[in-house]
Amino acid sequence: MSARPDTSTHNTIRNPRPALLVLEDGTTFRGRSFGAEGETFGEAVFATGMTGYQETLTDPSYRGQVVVATAPHIGNTGWNDEDDESRQVWVAGLVVRDIARMPSNWRSRRSLPDELTAQGVVGITDVDTRALTRHLRERGSMRVGISTTATDPAALRAQVLQQPSMAGRDLVDDVTVTAAEVIPAVGEHRFTVAAIDLGIKSRTPYRMAERGITTHVLPATTSFAELQAIGADGVFFSNGPGDPATTDGPRDLLRQVLEAQIPYFGICFGNQVFGRALGFGTFKLKYGHRGINQPVMDLTTRKVEITAHNHGFAVDAPIGEAVDTPYGVATVSHVCLNDDVVEGLELRRDGKLAAFSVQYHPEAAAGPHDASYLFDRFVQLMSGEAS
Incomplete structure (x- = not known):
């Protein structure tokens, strides 16, 4: 992946839009968008690593999954050109409690939101990821949708229910x-x-x-x-x-x-x-x-x-x-x-x-x-x- 301009000294969320997250069982969370705008769907799963989000997002094993980060603060080291584990970001979406306002690391070349925007990946922040993770532990991983355009949870859930389950998928x-x-x-x-x-x-x-x-x-x-x-x-x-x-x-x-x-x-x-x-x-x-x-x-x-x-x-x-x-x-x-x-x-x-x-x-x-x-x-x- 070619290097992009260094944006590490700038605020990483510019004019954020409201974002909506709806699980297939109707559970709803509201937050703010970061990364690309639009809608995305996948299987909601949680990852417990305190570090290594760049390696996680570029791991092809996450194809078709929306990752919920249990660590509360994500993006503080930005995005570099050395730690990608493949040719692109593979996650369908990213859910975090608190996205870093500015990255700070000597290897950082741009911010996490800027990289997700460039690769067309939708993210949502200001979500109670502890509550969401506990829900997934109780009910199990399930289909989910994230939207920066939809405001009606019922309408978004209807779209979620049309998505394929991970069971039986050949990816x-x-x-x-x-x-x-x-x-x-x-x-x-x-x-x-x-x-x-x-x-x-x-x-x-x-x-x-x-x-x-x-x-x-x-x-x-x-x-x-x-x-x-x-x-x-x-x-x-x-x-x-x-x-x-x-x-x-x-x-x-x-x-x-x-x-x-x-x-x-x-x-x-x-x-x-x-x-x-x-x-x-x-x-x-x-x-x-x-x-x-x-x-x-x-x-x-x-x-x-x-x-x-x-x-x-x-x-x-x-x-x-x-x-x-x-x-x-x-x-x-x-x-x-x-x-x-x-x-x-x-x-x-x-x-x-x-x-x-x-x-x-x-x-x-x-x-x-x-x-x-x-x-x-x-x-x-x-x-x-x-x-």
Whole structure:
């Protein structure tokens, strides 16, 4: 994304208009607009990170979702040209309690409202986000509309009710690359990885590159023959948006990868697709996990790590049981300590690790860094040193 003029010394909300937010159950909040004017619709979800809003907004996994920030003050560090996780903002809308009047950070190039305006994203501020978050925790994530033009909640709600539910939505085609992209290894080349882009974040291939991995980022529609032509030492499936139950193509591709016994690592959506490839089901969580402060236990080491999450679906697999599959023995490797949701899977052949995945973001954008060891585990898997 090209740099825009520095607006960091100016008030970021100029002549704000009233804005209206209506949930599908009729719950209504009024506030002021920031960012683009107009109307937007999506699934209302809340994210608990105190920092990292730029990485959140540019995470393709948020395609089709209106993000409610639980941190009360958003926008204070503005917007820079280094922290984008993809080519654009993907959220359908942003809801905050208090938008910063002026950004203040040495890397800031413009304000958050200015960036949202440039990208056509509607935001609403002066909303009681605590009350809204509590409502979503009680009732679950639901469809929502935000408008800077409508004044009648009933009319806006009627539009909300016409929107599709996140359950059953296939959004991967919206975010995947259309042609292969190659991110070279930093320093000595050690391995080649085929990364299937289901909504990949830019920090992920960077984490691989710093470990000597050349990453070929491939479209979600890539065939097994095309994948084989790369001569990959390992295969990676990324995070992404939508309902994993709709992704039969990636699931079938992954089954071919497992049959060929190519080392596999997946994160987030890649964990859900891995679960489906192994024969497990998936289900929609009531309100999901979103934020950079989620506690997870690695059952293989018994260590607890604080992790970054963004998922509204989870794998339905038995915890503490070994399950025979056509590709080896599958077990749950990680669990969330808040609610026992499956946060990782591993596959073993003849007692040795053959493939694994986690439900969260070890690339640590915008943090924390507790789970970065998983990239080292992938290197060990490809080198034949994983136990």
